[in-house]
């Protein structure tokens with residue numbers, strides 16, 4: 441038997457990647473399904489694929505996930521291959537029943553119970569010490585595991601019917617914006633996965649919040665659908681990972697996903713933070729500078745100004761709407777072949793922290809005025 445060290449996993453993945461590239465494209469079946477009342481016959485078809493060790497993309501309340509049996513190394517490996525995901529970036533395991541949590545982790549601290557009572561099912565992922573049942577490949581070789589119970593009815597039914605916990609990263613090619621519609625999934629993964637359950641547009645639009653409870657003081661690893669303020673209200677002190685406070689890419693990261701550039705459209709994003717009027721001036725100056733260079737320029741702004749850009753997206757001031765449309769907007773800029781996107785920064789309060797985290801991680805350059 442091969443011992444699964446990180447290097448081994450890497451080599452296995454690379455080999456599998458080469459094998460995969462030489463394989464014929466598979467047929468990806470897209471199945472429309474009712475998000476309010478998922479048809480059981482369709483759920484059964486998808487569950488059969490999961491049980492046979494293959495991949496199904498499905499909607500959650502945050503973004504679409506790319507699911508496989510979390511307890512089977514061979515199935516999980518297919519996720520890494522389909523996405524082109526680095527093998528040290530661990531996956532989130534999705535469950536539909538609290539009893540599953542007990543078998544996947546070693547120990548459940550009080551803080552976990554408190555957060556589960558309040559936020560599950562929902563957009564909150566807990567990192568805890570893993571049990572022996574969880575294969576190393578699922579956790580990218582580390583001894584903690586990320587778990588969440590999604591609220592979306594299709595996701596819940598799929599997990600229940602499959603009879604196994606489902607490992608699911610966002611269903612995009614690694615590094616691309618997360619998918620909020622089945623079209624986004626199929627643009628990235630058509631021919632690489634067995635099925636997409638199309639349950640329409642996802643509600644929240646950015647991914648779950650990830651919090652590490654395996655240490656003495658809880659550590660926020662990724663802001664998302666549940667806000668930091670909501671978490672602090674329930675469990676008090678939370679350390680915020682330094683990488684979320686400033687862009688220090690050289691820091692040793694606790695969450696392996698942190699060190700990679702993410703969510704990026706093909707265009708280069710320039711994020712501009714500061715007082716409204718100064719940001720507007722800067723956007724105008726950069727716009728004319730890039731236009732002179734013959735670039736196609738896109739703008740995302742919270743001020744409803746008419747710019748002479750190639751595509752301007754008015755973000756509005758409702759954070760829920762902003763989050764819901766963020767990744768879709770990134771992909772629309774790509775469809776218009778925009779070269780540079782000038783983004784006006786917003787306040788990092790509430791859902792704003794998660795939204796700005798996605799923009800920062802996608803950004804090529806950050807300007808603070």
Ligand code: TXA
Nearest residue numbers: 502504505530531584585586609610647648695696697
């Ligand atoms: O909303 C979501 O969370 C979506 C839907 C599909 O559930 N999933 C998602 O998965 O965003 P993914 O793989 O794209 O992001 C998972 C994040 C990564 O940043 C990863 O590094 C982190 O969670 N993560 C997973 N397991 C971890 C662990 N044991 N310790 C620290 N970070 C972990």
Ligand code: MG
Nearest residue numbers: 609610611618
């Ligand atoms: Mg992702």
